[in-house]
Amino acid sequence: MLGGLYKKTTYLNEYRKTEKNLVVVDSGDLLNEHVQIKESFVATAKLKAELITKVYKEIGIDAINVGELELALGLDFIKDIEKRYDVPFVSANIVNDKKELVFKPYVIRNINNIKIGIIGLMGTTPDVVKPFEEIVGSTLSVLDPIETVTAMVAELKDKVDFVIVLTHQHMGRNWIIARKINGIDVIVGGHHKQKLETPYEANNTYIVQTGEKGQHQGMLVIEKAADGTKTATNTLVPYGDKIADDLKVKTMIDDFNKEVNKLYTTASGTTAKEETVILRSASCGECHSDAYEIWQKSDHAKAFQTLINKERQFNPDCLVCHTTRFEEANGFTMKAQEKELRNVQCESCHGDASAHLEDPGSVPQMDPGVKTCLKCHTEHRCPDFEKEYQKEWEQIKH
Amino acid sequence: MKIKSAFFSLVVIAILSLVAISGSSGTEGNKRIVLAYSNNVEGYLEPCG
DSSP states (O other): OOOOHHHHHHHHHHHHHHOTTEEEEEOSOOSOOOSSOOGGGHHHHHHHHHHHHHHHHHHTOOEEEOOHHHHTTOHHHHHHHHHHHTOOEEOSSEEETTSOBSSBSEEEEEETTEEEEEEEEEOOSHHHHHHHHHHHTTSEEEOOHHHHHHHHHHHHTTTOSEEEEEEEBOHHHHHHHHHHSTTOOEEEOOBSOOBOSSOEEETTEEEEOBOSTTOEEEEEEEEEOTTSOEEEEEEEEEOSTTSOOOHHHHHHHHHHHHHHHHHHHHHHTOOTTOOOOOOTHHHHHTTOHHHHHHHHHSGGGGHHHHHHHTTOTTOHHHHHHHBSSTTSTTSOOTTTOOGGGBSSOHHHHHOOOHHHHHOTTSOOOSOOHHHHHHTTSOTTTOTTTTTTHHHHHHTTOO | OHHHHHHHHHHHHHHHHHHHHHHHHOGGGOEEEEEEEEOOOTTOOSOOO
């Protein structure tokens, strides 16, 4: 499995040793993944966002575009960490109810005598507007992206050598911006999760995007002649085992995991090592003994223990696929930490069995199919799962 | 001797200046940057298990 903040740190720190002209940016949805953060894990989400901010500050971040998932942590919280860690959040078109900008529209970086203007942009495509409105209600709104970028590029064009726009919208709109507005060198897309191995090119503008979950580091080497013509080479570097872990950041993440564990161990009055408990699937086993035995031998039955081994048993990002029906009706919750719902049990795939247990005539989902598996065995976690589904299924066939 | 060492210092300064200019400018006056970019990290810290 790819990814890891400690690998990003190692890679960029090493790169910077021999490259003076490095510019580091992120196009948003960096700090959080939940549109609605449940009350029971707001504290964890904020601790994590703060940790990521600290690490990016150490790496040397030049600009972070504000995505709607940043705003899900609360505008006050984002403004607070912006101030405390002096991190450069940018957004040229998120405004408050008085139509005033909430963040800096752009930053100008002077890197080794080259001036780079970096503009932040929130899109207005439905895939962005829906969660944006769900998060901020009517407290914030978004100005027209085309008008905004046109004005910003006009403002920057004589002041900088490169204009970079960090966007948060559907990929199709990046094409429109590139074609309609002259003078943009690079658009770094975000929100839309398409992975582009080769950049798109339109109107002398490169459009790049890395995919998701920090699996790859996008590296675009771009050279511009005096007449404005450009050449570029793009690489998506996978954060795999070949890149060493940065030990300082690894320790910071370990400390974060311990702090979260402390938070929930105290709150729930339980410890992660309490093992003896009758799991919910035991009820299923009373009638479906063959299936239950197969499940007991499977990795699904050990899913929670893997989190305990790595001290991540209170991390909601992990619990969603290592417990049964995380934060769903009659499922495992952060608040109660129901031990009987640890692991990936029958109901994870077959659905809530409450009605079936009351009345066996009420039949749950008998054949969940590969789509259910892919909710957790995503491409980023298990790149070949879908291709090798039959082989995988044989391991738990019942 | 003094003239020789002053000349040598000038040569060193000229070489260092050239290195600095080529670092910032790429090929023959071109401007060159390396953009390290990411998107949709979504709070991802590390693999879970």
